[in-house]
Amino acid sequence: MTRNIHSEDKPGASLIHKMALVGAGRMGSLHARNASAHPRLSLVAIADHDQALSAKLAAETGAEVAAYEEILADPGIAGVIIASSTSSHLDNSIKAVESGKAVFCEKPLSLSADALAAKLPDLEAPGAPVFVAFNRRFDPHLGELKRRLAAGDIGRAETLHIVNHDPAPPDPAFIPRSGGLFKDFTIHDFDTAAWLLDEPFTEVFAMGSCLVDPRVGALGDIDTAKLILRGASGALCMISNSRRTGYGYDQRVELFGSDGALQVDNVPGAQVQRLDGAGSHGAPFHYSFVERYAQAYRAELDHFVAVLDGQCAPSTGPRDSLRALRLADAAEESMKQGRPIVLGDQEVL
Amino acid sequence: MTRNIHSEDKPGASLIHKMALVGAGRMGSLHARNASAHPRLSLVAIADHDQALSAKLAAETGAEVAAYEEILADPGIAGVIIASSTSSHLDNSIKAVESGKAVFCEKPLSLSADALAAKLPDLEAPGAPVFVAFNRRFDPHLGELKRRLAAGDIGRAETLHIVNHDPAPPDPAFIPRSGGLFKDFTIHDFDTAAWLLDEPFTEVFAMGSCLVDPRVGALGDIDTAKLILRGASGALCMISNSRRTGYGYDQRVELFGSDGALQVDNVPGAQVQRLDGAGSHGAPFHYSFVERYAQAYRAELDHFVAVLDGQCAPSTGPRDSLRALRLADAAEESMKQGRPIVLGDQEVL
């Protein structure tokens, strides 16, 4: 274990890393609470343009309000969690790297693949690792699926099905700054597919509709999509997206192999079943990513601690984020042109 | 295969056995329909004190109405299905045996263990096999559990749990002639336990309550019971009975062994699931024995055809019925005396 200079010893406990947060919105609050409860982390500073927001979160977590520049200038802070608005992820990450901080950035690093590609050298400086937090990779259920696949439980992976449906559509006001369905939502599935199939994709096809909220369609976006991706080996991946289920957050992954299949089904909120004249009734599923991936968000921080400890490099970084963005761009292009997009070497990375 | 004298050849098909039925009520109708649809059986005659009932069932199945004496006197009839009132099962069976007919008798053969024991010699005449139809033994799901147990899938059987709950309580008018909960209802579980554990029982304890319908209690019966049986090896069996679930026919068996457990859960009526904001919803369970054991009733006839063909002896006969009755008597005695009943050699058979 490499001793990190940004850390301190606490009597009777392990090394504690000091952390700061930029962005005190929903995701920032979630990460702030987890960081402040983590036995190896101490959340010391929170920055947000909205002072009331950062003050409230600071009071709750025992951190202090600070300007982002103050955070960057503080040599005692080892890492920065970036949960500001998506459009500022890239800039904030680069600034943190330049200040020698380790970066924990919410996905996606950018909404522009080209902008991200141009900045890759700035994000890959030695000594300031950049972790892009794709929550699926840290879910224990999907992790178990990945382990079993690696152990050869189903032979060679042939095709992959991903269902990723949100419980309820977002406020239409969010749509224009969302980056569109593929960059805002499908981005997770692109990364999951790349992670599980572990091969470059050569072709992307997307078909979409606006079935849930006509205001989304009026803004030029879709709320329902089906995609097919082809991998270099001929492996095929189907992705289903919807902005509204009516029954919670539908998160399923199924991998068909040469020797069987592996499935991760939805996780019920409680293991309770009622029997009555209408049949059997399981408990509601987790409503949103907050509940479904609660363990994953904590595990992301565990991984980040290992990165801070010098035990490993980030398992997902800027290049993974770029790959997912390239796939999202291809999906948009496929919708626009009404045909599958063949990915060249550059896009495949 | 032994050629049976009661049968005939049909061109282009296998040997057909002629059958008669006594008792055209609910169980009789069920068996009559199955027999008339069976490729190896021809239902030719139906007897019942209620002429309208037998005429209706005869018209539906292509059989003729006949007196039981006529049936017994007809040398062309190979076997008789006895589904008359329980109190006449024993007499009707003995008469059929004396006429050289094979007997397919609905459980139980009698409500009196002593009466049945006294008549055992009459029921065990050579050439006229007596089959007592315990439906659980012919259920494909329980059959698979039994096969896996025999194959050593869970090592040595140690304890057994049986849930046997009816959807809705019977008309209180039925209670006085039912023989009481243990002989009318638990009788199935006593036979199932004997079949699965395959060892003599040495002790029986029953605790019961009248929780569903106070009129049942006023008639001196119970509608809810829990029983514990001990086998000679120390194996333990728990039985749960209720006259009312509110959600259909609850039929579950679970066998705990030295190397794992085997479970037969309730069978949904359809493999359909609905997801909504309240969670996941499976289809209603089978409502009653008619649906739940539909396959079993057909398989009983398949087995009876094999008996008629001379391929095997009945898998359950008068002695199994007697054992179940002795256990029911012990359960009643346990309730009366408020203590477990130790079974002597005679009761164990």
Next chain:
Amino acid sequence: MTRNIHSEDKPGASLIHKMALVGAGRMGSLHARNASAHPRLSLVAIADHDQALSAKLAAETGAEVAAYEEILADPGIAGVIIASSTSSHLDNSIKAVESGKAVFCEKPLSLSADALAAKLPDLEAPGAPVFVAFNRRFDPHLGELKRRLAAGDIGRAETLHIVNHDPAPPDPAFIPRSGGLFKDFTIHDFDTAAWLLDEPFTEVFAMGSCLVDPRVGALGDIDTAKLILRGASGALCMISNSRRTGYGYDQRVELFGSDGALQVDNVPGAQVQRLDGAGSHGAPFHYSFVERYAQAYRAELDHFVAVLDGQCAPSTGPRDSLRALRLADAAEESMKQGRPIVLGDQEVL
């Protein structure tokens, strides 16, 4: 109920319809056994070029061997089951119609949409109904899903997922005469999608790979495919096909609506579960269509009896078969051109 001239009265039973079969192979045998066991049908004649095959099946079912011409000439025969080789389905059906027989034809009526379209008038003669047997429509589980959809259980249907995977690939020798994956296998899914979404399709996209058996690829076919169909309302349908699962016949349908989802999952062969150190283990799934759709094949005959009784028209006929074929052609064309195929009015029917 219209009295049919091709039928006879049997004392004590309902009207019996006389049936003949052409084609004594696997599907023919299945239908022959069901017809001979059906209380309302009498299978009297079987035709096949392979005399040994027809003789064997005739002996088993009590029918007689006959030439197809003899069957057509027999005024007593009410209906013909056509289970000969696919290439002869259309001719045999037309001949039967011309002879005034009702037709029960295995899917598909033809491998050529244009040939079928040209013959539609010949297949729609009054008095000789043509039923094309798409088994999914008669499955009780899918039927329940359809009923619940119609009852408004999930609001408006928005997207549909179909998984249709075979347990093991066919003999490569079968591929050249199969019509290819889309006409041989996906044909079911095209019909299921049309049945469940109940709207015309406007666009078809297919991506396929040969992942299971390279000999299939050498013959110009694929064994793995993913398809997306768009309906006129914007509804989207995803279909997944594979020639090999390694775990039996994977048959799943899932319908996402504006107010929830409905799922038909795989049906286990037995409701038995084993618990051991590795977890819980359900019983194997049905291995093939023979087991999975056993009830559906019987229900097809029930429907055909209702057609023979004059109670209803066939629920699926030549136009449904043509629609499915047009969709299969579009899928092939999509693969060939590497783009989605937009369906014109003619294809939509």
Next chain:
Amino acid sequence: MTRNIHSEDKPGASLIHKMALVGAGRMGSLHARNASAHPRLSLVAIADHDQALSAKLAAETGAEVAAYEEILADPGIAGVIIASSTSSHLDNSIKAVESGKAVFCEKPLSLSADALAAKLPDLEAPGAPVFVAFNRRFDPHLGELKRRLAAGDIGRAETLHIVNHDPAPPDPAFIPRSGGLFKDFTIHDFDTAAWLLDEPFTEVFAMGSCLVDPRVGALGDIDTAKLILRGASGALCMISNSRRTGYGYDQRVELFGSDGALQVDNVPGAQVQRLDGAGSHGAPFHYSFVERYAQAYRAELDHFVAVLDGQCAPSTGPRDSLRALRLADAAEESMKQGRPIVLGDQEVL
């Protein structure tokens, strides 16, 4: 919220309560880790006769090693977690109460109901609440079942089934000091039954066998038991215990009501399923109480914090522990006498 004198303010965070632990074995370590991670607790001292054990746990959790007397004398310590050997629970609890500390005591408070009854007054001093930690009451799944029962989801509770089976038998050396199966293991079920049925029990019957490890039998104990309890309303409760499943920790509760049933089934360790030729395979269940009740142990501390905050009294205290012990005594007596034990007013409490 009552301000507690044993607590302190921490800048930017809520009130923190100082805690100590006595007993650094398996349960002590588990509680120590949870207390040290709890945002509202600070574990400051650990006492154990085994100095090495307490030193190791202190190092891990940031607490200090102390003698129990020092802990009791420290006015800054608000509460004591008692996880020492069962035989010392009662004495240690009383000492803590006398020192004005709130008590968090592992179940059971004592192995002797009479000894506990005699000391009840000492345990019920004002200002020093005694919480007896029965983990089932804090499990989210059982909590949801309890909430639904209270909400009337299944009408009036009629019968209750509890399955409580351990994965593997303990070292026989543990048996003599365990208090026997009923006090060591079934004690949880007695409390769960009292909690869920919420009525006094009037009768207890137990039947047991030694089926797993003959050394347990040689020591006069059993490793397999089935029990039936009767409640004052006639409600019946069945309990199944085993010291060995071979497949993990089997923890199931089922409540049958006048209007349906509620079930809590086993919780799989991961929501992953494998499909292969042998069927479907779920992930292993939680192996032991450590994993299965991990959330419950954390929730116990949340409840204890609320007690320390003065927001509520302990949800379970000495009288609950005494009731469970009385039921365990009755079960032992039932085994000894071979009959059900009728509980008098004193035992019922």
